[in-house]
Amino acid sequence: MRDEEKDQRVRPGWPRVALGALSGALAGFASLAVAELVAAAVRPQSSPVIAVGGAAIDATPAAVKDWAIRHFGTNDKLVLQLGILAVLAVLALALGGLAVRFRRVGAAGVLLFGGIGAAAAVSRPDSSSLTDALPSVVGAVVGALLLYVLVGRLTAPARSKAGESGSLSEEGAGGPPVSEGWDRRGFVLAAGSAAAASVAAGAVGRSLNASRGQGAVTSRNKLVLPSPQSPAQPIPVRAGLRVPGISSFVTPNADFYRVDTALVVPKVDATTWRLRVHGKGVQHPRTYSFDDLLRRELIERDITLTCVSNEVGGPYVGNARWIGVRLADLLAECGVKPPSRGGPADQLVSRSVDGMTIGSPVEDVMDGRDAMLALGMNGRPLPFEHGFPVRMVVPGLYGFVSACKWIKDIELTTFDSYDPYWVKRGWARRAPIKTESRIDTPKPFARPKAGTVMIAGVAWAQHRGIDKVEVRIDDGPWQEADLAAEDTRDTWRQWSLPWRATTGGHTLTVRATDRTGVVQTDKRTRTIPDGASGWHSVVVTVE
Ligand SMILES: Nc1nc2c(c(=O)[nH]1)N[C@H]1C(S)=C(S)[C@@H](COP(=O)(O)O)O[C@H]1N2
Ligand SMILES: [Mo]
Numbered sequence: 001m002r003d004e005e006k007d008q009r010v011r012p013g014w015p016r017v018a019l020g021a022l023s024g025a026l027a028g029f030a031s032l033a034v035a036e037l038v039a040a041a042v043r044p045q046s047s048p049v050i051a052v053g054g055a056a057i058d059a060t061p062a063a064v065k066d067w068a069i070r071h072f073g074t075n076d077k078l079v080l081q082l083g084i085l086a087v088l089a090v091l092a093l094a095l096g097g098l099a100v101r102f103r104r105v106g107a108a109g110v111l112l113f114g115g116i117g118a119a120a121a122v123s124r125p126d127s128s129s130l131t132d133a134l135p136s137v138v139g140a141v142v143g144a145l146l147l148y149v150l151v152g153r154l155t156a157p158a159r160s161k162a163g164e165s166g167s168l169s170e171e172g173a174g175g176p177p178v179s180e181g182w183d184r185r186g187f188v189l190a191a192g193s194a195a196a197a198s199v200a201a202g203a204v205g206r207s208l209n210a211s212r213g214q215g216a217v218t219s220r221n222k223l224v225l226p227s228p229q230s231p232a233q234p235i236p237v238r239a240g241l242r243v244p245g246i247s248s249f250v251t252p253n254a255d256f257y258r259v260d261t262a263l264v265v266p267k268v269d270a271t272t273w274r275l276r277v278h279g280k281g282v283q284h285p286r287t288y289s290f291d292d293l294l295r296r297e298l299i300e301r302d303i304t305l306t307c308v309s310n311e312v313g314g315p316y317v318g319n320a321r322w323i324g325v326r327l328a329d330l331l332a333e334c335g336v337k338p339p340s341r342g343g344p345a346d347q348l349v350s351r352s353v354d355g356m357t358i359g360s361p362v363e364d365v366m367d368g369r370d371a372m373l374a375l376g377m378n379g380r381p382l383p384f385e386h387g388f389p390v391r392m393v394v395p396g397l398y399g400f401v402s403a404c405k406w407i408k409d410i411e412l413t414t415f416d417s418y419d420p421y422w423v424k425r426g427w428a429r430r431a432p433i434k435t436e437s438r439i440d441t442p443k444p445f446a447r448p449k450a451g452t453v454m455i456a457g458v459a460w461a462q463h464r465g466i467d468k469v470e471v472r473i474d475d476g477p478w479q480e481a482d483l484a485a486e487d488t489r490d491t492w493r494q495w496s497l498p499w500r501a502t503t504g505g506h507t508l509t510v511r512a513t514d515r516t517g518v519v520q521t522d523k524r525t526r527t528i529p530d531g532a533s534g535w536h537s538v539v540v541t542v543e
Contacts, residue, residue, distance in 0.1 A: 016154055017097045019187070020106075023150035024096015026194055027110055028088055031143030033198040035117070035135035036205030044209045045124065045354075046132035048117030048139065049088075050263045053080050055120045057261045062426040062528050069309045069316075074258050081263070088113075099151045106151060107144040114140020125355025146194050153187035213267025220388055223270060225376045228300035228323050235302065236485035241494045243456040245441030249487070249494060250302075251318035253378050258385050259307045259316060259399065261421075266353050266406045270389035275373070279412035280345040283335025290389055293375060296325045301370045301395075304460050304492045306433050308398040309527050313438050313536040317460065319491050322393050323376030328366045330373070336412055338366040345412035349420055350392055350404035357420035358404040360394060361430060362412065369395050369463055370490065373407070395490035396463030398431045398531060428530035435461035435520045437469055437495075437512035439538045446540045450503050453542070455481075456496035461514035465489030468513040471497045474506055481510075489515065501542040509537045 032049065039047035045054070057065070057080065068076040091113070099106020117136030121127060240249035270290040278285040300323045307316035337343030340363060348365055350358045365371040371394040375382065382388040387405030394402035400422045415429050423429050437459035442448055459466045465486065470478040484494035499508075511520040524534035 016182070017100050019154055020098075020100035020151055021093040021096040023147055023154070023191065024092040024094065024099065024106065025089065026150065026191055026198070027096065027143040027147035028092030030146050030194055030198040030201075031110060031114065031139040032088070033139075033202030033205065034142045035139030036209065037201045038135040038138045038205075040205045040208035040212070042131050042134050044212060044264045045126060046121045046135050047209075048114075048121065048136040049081055049084055051121035051124055051132070051136070052117060053077070053084055053263045054124050054261070056080060056084070057263070062422075065425075066309050066527050069259060069307075070311060070314070073315070077263055096147065096151070099147055100154060103148060103151050103155070107148045110144040110147055111140050114143070126353060146190075150187060150190055150194070153183045153190055155181075156183045156186070213269075215269040215271070216267035216384070216388070219270040220381050220384070223381045223389075225323055225379070225381060226294060226298060228298040230297065230299040232300040232302050232321055233488075235487050238485040239487045239491075239494065241456060241484050241496050243441060243454050243496050245443070246456045246494060246496070247440050247458050249319065249484075250378065251320055253320070253380060253383050253386070256318045256320060256377075256386065257307065257316045259309060260405060261356065262354050262406075265384050267384060268353055268389055268406055273389050273408070275390065275408060275410065277330070277334045277336075277410045277412075279349075279410075280414065281336060281343050282345075282412050284333070286334050288330070290375075293325050293373065293390065297329075298323055298375075299326055299370065299372060300376075301372065302487050302491045303370065303393055303395050304462055304490065305393065305399055305403060306436075306460065306462070306531075308400050308427065308431055308531045311527055311532045312436070312524070312534045313538075314532075317438075317458075317492065320377050321379065322372060322374040323379075324372035324374035324390075324393065327371040327373055327392065327394075328368070331362075331366060331410075336362070336366070338363045343412075345414060347413050347415045347418065349411045349413055349418060350407050351409040351411070352404050352406040353408050354406060356404060356406075358392075358401060359415070359418070359420040359423065359429065360392075360397060360402045361415075364397060365394055371395070371402075396432055398433055400427060401429075401431045426529060431530045433460070433462050434531045434533050435459075435464070435466075435512055435514040435518055436533075436536075437466075437510045437520060438536050439508060439510050442508070442538060442540050444538050444540075446538075447543050448501060448540060450501055450542050453499045453501040454496055455499050455508055455510075456494065457510060457536075458492045458494055459510075459512035460492035461512065461518075462490050462492075464518075465515035466493040466512055467515045467517075469493075469495040470511055470513075471499075472509045472511075473499065478511070501540075503542050505539065505541050507537050507539050509535050511535050 072079045095106050095109040114136045118133035121132040273290050275288045302321050304319040310316035339346045348360045348362050374393045391405040438457045440457040459469050469481040472478050481495040481497040513519045521533050522535050
């Protein structure tokens, strides 16, 4: 009996290990809640989950990231954060269980995770201050102390004799010896108040974080875009077909695809925003304010954007009417010459406030196409998600080599001497958009009625233009589709084909031909390194 009792003290029983695990979970939750609160005072991006998540995004192999974008779409970031929280929860439970036997080790473990969070926060590319470590450090210290105290209650003798402390210690009297030799009341009190305080800290931190960036919001609300000196030509009436199910010719801002690495959307105040232009061969380096850009000649252009991660038939393509300043003019003003006129720099690297780097060919942005620093999207200031206050847009180049959002710096350099973000991760240095087409309707596995069925969709070959779209039913001959009017060669083009559908299963396939005569290839390639190719097919069952 004596031996058994001794054993109980040294080797805590499962109920107590479970309470230890609960303590670990509480300590973990308290750490994150406190970190959230401190991050509200420092900056939202310094919160450990955001920092570790950002580091995870950067460290994720290109293939996995591409897979995540394809499968979770814009929810990829939510999935990532939930994943991190799930891993943390498991670790916290384990540390808590361990702490029942090794109290200091458990607490040290919490500090270790705080250290990882702090390291991630200060090494993020958008971190400029060691204060970014504070949320993780303060959170971890609070969590470690809490775990130490809670587990202490589990192993300390009860503060009051059984009977005096009421139901709390009487409850377990007849059961397993969990209630013996530990401060049940102290534990419940400490755990309960810690949980309540954490919920409060977390909630306050959350709402403070959410209300940050008021200056940016105000600057955006106040912004009235001047009417452009060089307006876009009106969109031809017949550029948009009236076929149910086809993508609208202009993609509304709210529906526009979003692809970026930012876990927290940067909120940049236009009144303090600056753009620096410098680097190799820049004879007159300059810094521009938002007002400097507003005072320049503004151009308005319809340009279709495409993501290199868009698989054949995928959704990461959208068309908008942009307002901005001509990038080539601004570069020329700084004394930049394209390589074809003897300029020493062939790569233009844009940097964003969140540390993204994007490299574009200087030759392309200065060859007369409407490469621009965009301030407006479909008649509105850029939405925060799409790069407010200023982003780059270059017709004909995939977004990852051209469309830097939240831009703050342009450096002229060479492709040989610098690899930007995506290139470091296995994507191509140069990536013109491939000629592609997509069937929007009928949808895959649709069951249309026999008779005339409209097959319709979009085709794009930005800056070359679409000249022909053909559709094939099963293994039949290619039939030329009706092309909608072309807006510009920088925009996608709608097409349609009335089909006399007969009952049974059918495979519909589309291919486009661009104005240089290139027929969309049937050779299927992956999105990495320079964009997917192949024909889009849709299988339907006609009833
Ligand atoms: N700062 C920043 N800019 C960025 C990115 C990013 O991750 N960060 N992603 C690029 C990619 S891959 C694409 S396809 C376009 C997408 O622009 P959108 O989200 O406005 O559609 O933005 C580009 N600009
Ligand atoms: Mo992209």
